Amino acid sequence: MMRRPAALIALCAGLALSTHTMAAELPQRWVSAGGALSEWISALGGEQRLVGVDTTSQHPESLKALPSIGYQRQLSAEGVLSLRPDVLVGTEEMGPPPVLAQIRKAGVRVELFSSKAELRAVEENLKHLGALLGNEKQASELAGDYRQQLEQVHKQVEQAQAGQQAPGVLLLVGHAGAKPMIAGQGTAGDWLLRQAGGRNLAEHQGYKNFSVEALAALNPDVLVFSDRALSGEQALSALLKENPALAASRAVREQRLVSLDPTLLVGGLGPRLPATLHELAGSFYPAAKASLNP
Numbered sequence: 001m002m003r004r005p006a007a008l009i010a011l012c013a014g015l016a017l018s019t020h021t022m023a024a025e026l027p028q029r030w031v032s033a034g035g036a037l038s039e040w041i042s043a044l045g046g047e048q049r050l051v052g053v054d055t056t057s058q059h060p061e062s063l064k065a066l067p068s069i070g071y072q073r074q075l076s077a078e079g080v081l082s083l084r085p086d087v088l089v090g091t092e093e094m095g096p097p098p099v100l101a102q103i104r105k106a107g108v109r110v111e112l113f114s115s116k117a118e119l120r121a122v123e124e125n126l127k128h129l130g131a132l133l134g135n136e137k138q139a140s141e142l143a144g145d146y147r148q149q150l151e152q153v154h155k156q157v158e159q160a161q162a163g164q165q166a167p168g169v170l171l172l173v174g175h176a177g178a179k180p181m182i183a184g185q186g187t188a189g190d191w192l193l194r195q196a197g198g199r200n201l202a203e204h205q206g207y208k209n210f211s212v213e214a215l216a217a218l219n220p221d222v223l224v225f226s227d228r229a230l231s232g233e234q235a236l237s238a239l240l241k242e243n244p245a246l247a248a249s250r251a252v253r254e255q256r257l258v259s260l261d262p263t264l265l266v267g268g269l270g271p272r273l274p275a276t277l278h279e280l281a282g283s284f285y286p287a288a289k290a291s292l293n294p
Ligand code: HEM
Pocket: 055, 056, 071, 073, 074, 173, 175, 181, 207, 228, 262, 263, 265, 266
């Protein structure tokens, strides 16, 4: 009888020891580059491990209080290393490559995630983050929720399309209005437009600057615009001022203009996208908007 509690105590001590060892092996000081990725880290309860983030990591709001490592595509080794991280996480958008090599050489683990615009990438990223945070269960729950929310949006869009043709749309990413880049195939922007039931009129790959003539020829029904530096009305007026060809488009004449937060387009597909899709679908299918409300 005496041996049982002793064995139990030994077992408990062993368990405590092994969980302790595991926790010690998990990276404790994190630096994250890429808005959506940082959002997932927060959603998984990892925010207290973040010791620095890049300038696209603006959600949740509390991330803005953390030390900045600059823009995800233009990191400096000194900036990252000065925060003494155990791990730097980011997507293919993170760079430049020689700086990443320097950071690795200094002994910091660099973990790469996918910025591909597809559900599978979200599932893989969540699995990978879950393992690094020691929070696999919540990661798989979040992935399941995400899939369900997207299915919900698909159903709503299908219903709306029974009563209205898919609108032709363009997504412009500007910088204080100048030379907008247009979201083409394979981009998060294109994924967003399609998931919300829009027909992306841009057929090129990736993000590309368009000539005035090319832009004028497309004549979208709806214009979705996003600006790195400005928001809402300011972004729109800067865009129209710098790109007068847009003024003649059906979208501008009928004021079917939708402003999009640029942090929704960086660092992979993030947790706010299902809600964004729901809103976008409402703008694309105004007649069905009432029934689009959950
Ligand atoms: C909050 C969001 C964003 C911020 C703060 C931001 C900031 C910047 C900055 C400071 C630069 C470098 C200098 C410059 O060209 O002005 C830059 C370059 C660039 N950004 Fe962003 N950006 C954001 C979102 C985006 C989005 C949504 C895209 C996707 C279309 C994007 C794609 C690029 C590309 C392709 C470059 C050029 C990179 C290079 O030449 O190496 N950015 N951005």
